[in-house]
Amino acid sequence: MAKDRTQLRREEILEAAVEQFTARGIAGTRAADVAKSLGVSNGLIFYHFESKNQLIADAFAFVVDHGLQALWKIVEDDRPPLERMGRALSLYGPDEEATGWRIWLDAWSASLRNDSLRETIVRLNDAWEEAFMALVRDGVESGVFSLTDPELAVTAIIGIMDGTAVQAVVRGQTDRMRSIRRAAARAVTEVLGLTETDKALLLESMSQAK
Amino acid sequence: MAKDRTQLRREEILEAAVEQFTARGIAGTRAADVAKSLGVSNGLIFYHFESKNQLIADAFAFVVDHGLQALWKIVEDDRPPLERMGRALSLYGPDEEATGWRIWLDAWSASLRNDSLRETIVRLNDAWEEAFMALVRDGVESGVFSLTDPELAVTAIIGIMDGTAVQAVVRGQTDRMRSIRRAAARAVTEVLGLTETDKALLLESMSQAK
DNA sequence: CTCCAAACTGACTCATGAGTCAGTGTTGCC
DNA sequence: GGCAACACTGACTCATGAGTCAGTTTGGAG
Numbered sequence: 001m002a003k004d005r006t007q008l009r010r011e012e013i014l015e016a017a018v019e020q021f022t023a024r025g026i027a028g029t030r031a032a033d034v035a036k037s038l039g040v041s042n043g044l045i046f047y048h049f050e051s052k053n054q055l056i057a058d059a060f061a062f063v064v065d066h067g068l069q070a071l072w073k074i075v076e077d078d079r080p081p082l083e084r085m086g087r088a089l090s091l092y093g094p095d096e097e098a099t100g101w102r103i104w105l106d107a108w109s110a111s112l113r114n115d116s117l118r119e120t121i122v123r124l125n126d127a128w129e130e131a132f133m134a135l136v137r138d139g140v141e142s143g144v145f146s147l148t149d150p151e152l153a154v155t156a157i158i159g160i161m162d163g164t165a166v167q168a169v170v171r172g173q174t175d176r177m178r179s180i181r182r183a184a185a186r187a188v189t190e191v192l193g194l195t196e197t198d199k200a201l202l203l204e205s206m207s208q209a210k
Numbered sequence: 211m212a213k214d215r216t217q218l219r220r221e222e223i224l225e226a227a228v229e230q231f232t233a234r235g236i237a238g239t240r241a242a243d244v245a246k247s248l249g250v251s252n253g254l255i256f257y258h259f260e261s262k263n264q265l266i267a268d269a270f271a272f273v274v275d276h277g278l279q280a281l282w283k284i285v286e287d288d289r290p291p292l293e294r295m296g297r298a299l300s301l302y303g304p305d306e307e308a309t310g311w312r313i314w315l316d317a318w319s320a321s322l323r324n325d326s327l328r329e330t331i332v333r334l335n336d337a338w339e340e341a342f343m344a345l346v347r348d349g350v351e352s353g354v355f356s357l358t359d360p361e362l363a364v365t366a367i368i369g370i371m372d373g374t375a376v377q378a379v380v381r382g383q384t385d386r387m388r389s390i391r392r393a394a395a396r397a398v399t400e401v402l403g404l405t406e407t408d409k410a411l412l413l414e415s416m417s418q419a420k
Numbered sequence: 421c422t423c424c425a426a427a428c429t430g431a432c433t434c435a436t437g438a439g440t441c442a443g444t445g446t447t448g449c450c
Numbered sequence: 451g452g453c454a455a456c457a458c459t460g461a462c463t464c465a466t467g468a469g470t471c472a473g474t475t476t477g478g479a480g
Contacts, residue, residue, distance in 0.1 A: 025322055025323060028323065102322060105319045105322070106319045108318075108319070108379065108380060109315045109316045109319035109320075112312060112315070113238065118380060122381055125381075149396075152397050152400065155373075155374075155390055156366070156393075156394070156400070159369050159370035159373025159394060160365070160366055160373065161369070161373070162372060162373035163369025163370065163371070163373045166372055169318065169322070171335075179361070183359075183362045184365050184366070187362050187363075187369070187401075190401075
């Protein structure tokens with residue numbers, strides 16, 4: 001099932017759109033920006049997508065699908081739970097520039113007026129929850145994590161990560177932000193109920209680049 | 211120091227603007243909407259505010275100032291720390307409809323392109339951190355909270371609350387949301403290291419309306 | 421009461437950007 | 451190699467909404 005010409009072009013446009021959204025924000029991106037960045041005509045965008053709103057929704061569905069593929073590769077790996085958790089957390093959490101997260105603040109806001117985008121976001125959130133839940137259960141089963149209520153732990157972890165991301169985007173790279181980031185990482189190890197050795201290990205793997 | 215005519219009008223406009231932002235979103239609100247809701251002319255908005263961006267920034271500064279006043283009233287009260295924490299959390303956290311939070315998702319996103327708004331948001335975040343820090347210290351001092359690192363606890367609490375708010379806005383009032391909300395509230399009691407009795411008390415006071 | 425400055429009006433300009441469409445180029449199938 | 455069908459172009463329309471401005475009203479100081 002080789003992707004046909006149209007399919008390839010659509011994906012090219014989606015990738016370019018995401019790039020532009022990241023750089024200019026969703027509202028700040030004109031259809032023409034996407035076209036220009038690909039060296040194609042304005043009209044082509046609307047040849048392949050019904051409207052700008054649809055392009056936005058499709059673009060997010062596209063990144064979400066790719067992100068989730070990467071996530072499941074980590075979760076279903078046969079490495080020890082602690083390492084998988086570290087990898088999942090650094091995939092999820094904001095990097096130093098928080099570039100990847102800017103787009104999500106935009107998406108949250110845009111989802112209030114774009115139902116299909118909202119559905120994509122909920123799908124993403126559900127998947128991450130499920131993934132963290134699987135990881136937490138594995139860790140508890142193998143005795144590395146020590147906690148009583150996985151759901152509570154997962155909610156806390158996701159909340160801490162989202163919250164840190166928001167701060168990271170709004171505050172940028174400041175001293176205050178660096179200390180928040182550290183505190184957040186340590187709070188997660190706390191939630192998981194790790195031994196001191198394992199805390200250090202997790203922090204180590206979280207601070208590594210993807 | 212009676213507020214003069216101009217000052218009053220400015221505040222009227224700011225209030226109306228916030229109302230409109232909540233209902234239509236920041237990007238979806240036209241200067242004309244604000245004017246219309248007050249029954250004044252379009253031009254008056256620009257007589258009192260230099261630009262729409264400035265109106266946005268000033269409107270947020272306005273709600274922030276009011277919110278923070280309410281916050282400090284709670285923090286500096288002479289009630290026991292547990293009760294003050296409960297009150298602060300229910301002031302901060304999203305209510306059932308999460309209406310109050312929609313505007314913040316918009317604000318985060320808009321702050322990426324509005325520096326003065328960004329500064330307001332950082333000021334707000336700093337103030338909440340300071341407030342929670344004070345509450346946590348008081349609670350630890352009086353022996354009600356049992357935790358080793360206040361900064362870590364505050365980062366976790368704010369993260370959990372922000373994260374829950376994001377979910378609440380995106381998911382709306384669903385069953386999944388209700389369970390997330392419960393898990394989040396309990397995760398906070400966990401972070402504070404409360405006794406079973408105090409956990410129940412805090413949950414009680416958090417679930418009460420403002 | 422008079423008069424001036426400040427508050428206010430609303431019709432206007434102007435830039436912007438989504439979406440259209442008539443026409444051109446390209447592919448690959450018969 | 452001819453001819454659909456599809457991919458693509460780019461100049462165009464059109465709605466929208468921020469911001470302007472010349473003129474009008476108002477309120478309060480003298």
